[in-house]
Amino acid sequence: MSAAEPHIKSAQQSENAMSESQSMLLNLEHVSKIYGDLHAVDDLSLTVPEGEWLAIVGSSGSGKTTLMNIIGCLDAPSKGSVSLEGRKLEDLNASQLADVRKNVVGLVFQKFYLVPHLTAVENVMVAQYYHSVVDEQQALDALEQVGLKDRAHHLPSQLSGGEQQRVCIARALINCPKLILADEPTGNLDEKNERIVLDLFRKLHEQGTTIIVVTHDALVASCAQREIMLNHGVLVGEKWNDENAKAEYEAQGGKPASTGAQVEGAQSGDEAKDFVDPTKAAKHRGSLEEGRHNA
């Protein structure tokens, strides 16, 4: 090996690392969120390419929402670095962060947060207001996208839970976000409405939208291309449901998610392995198969 080779190698390595971070929509490096003695998220590294559908699973209190809030620029990590579209969030000021929230991210929550005295279309137009473009036709188009044009002038109280969640998705779509972050989006829905919402996510994913969903629900998680599992803020498992997506991710230089924290059960990048989620028993297996056949 010539004396120059190590330099060449390190230049190539940094080039690879750069192209990896450029091709990734989201890049978390050693991210922690610490409250006193509690590490809600503990030294987590994760990359998500544009167009991926990722599920974050784990028991209550494992750090899922905390992580989601950090990714959605609603909260800042105590340590580590987060990049979205190649921009380091820690380098942005408050108004630049607000722009990222507005223009890159669409948020969907378990609790719908609809304004009760406004109709469906007006609720969508509230979101437009924050984008300084109030356009009823565009709001109606967003409702049409979620199959609710005929419910546009109904109040939330006149809509089913599933319909209310679809209004929320229409509201999240108003800025054509690259990234949809959904926190337990089907948590309040029955199976039928859960399937409608999942079909919508499937459609958005096919159109190229990146989706990150926090869920307790086995069916919702298994619709994603990849699942990561947290426990006490650390990564305890990573599982690909879509081998093609995995191969593509690896070809782009994507690495397994990892936790640096030395905690029992935690997985470093080299060791990351599939997890067995006890909640993935038979509950939804039948309906999943059916849902896939209908897709």
Ligand SMILES: Nc1ncnc2c1ncn2[C@@H]1O[C@H](COP(=O)(O)OP(=O)(O)OP(=O)(O)O)[C@@H](O)[C@H]1O
């Ligand atoms: N603002 C806060 N101050 C102190 N502790 C917090 C705060 N927010 C969250 N935590 C703690 O951080 C841990 C992770 O909370 P988080 O809400 O992220 O969990 P989760 O996995 O989303 O739980 P669930 O599934 O019940 O919603 C919990 O122990 C929680 O009590």
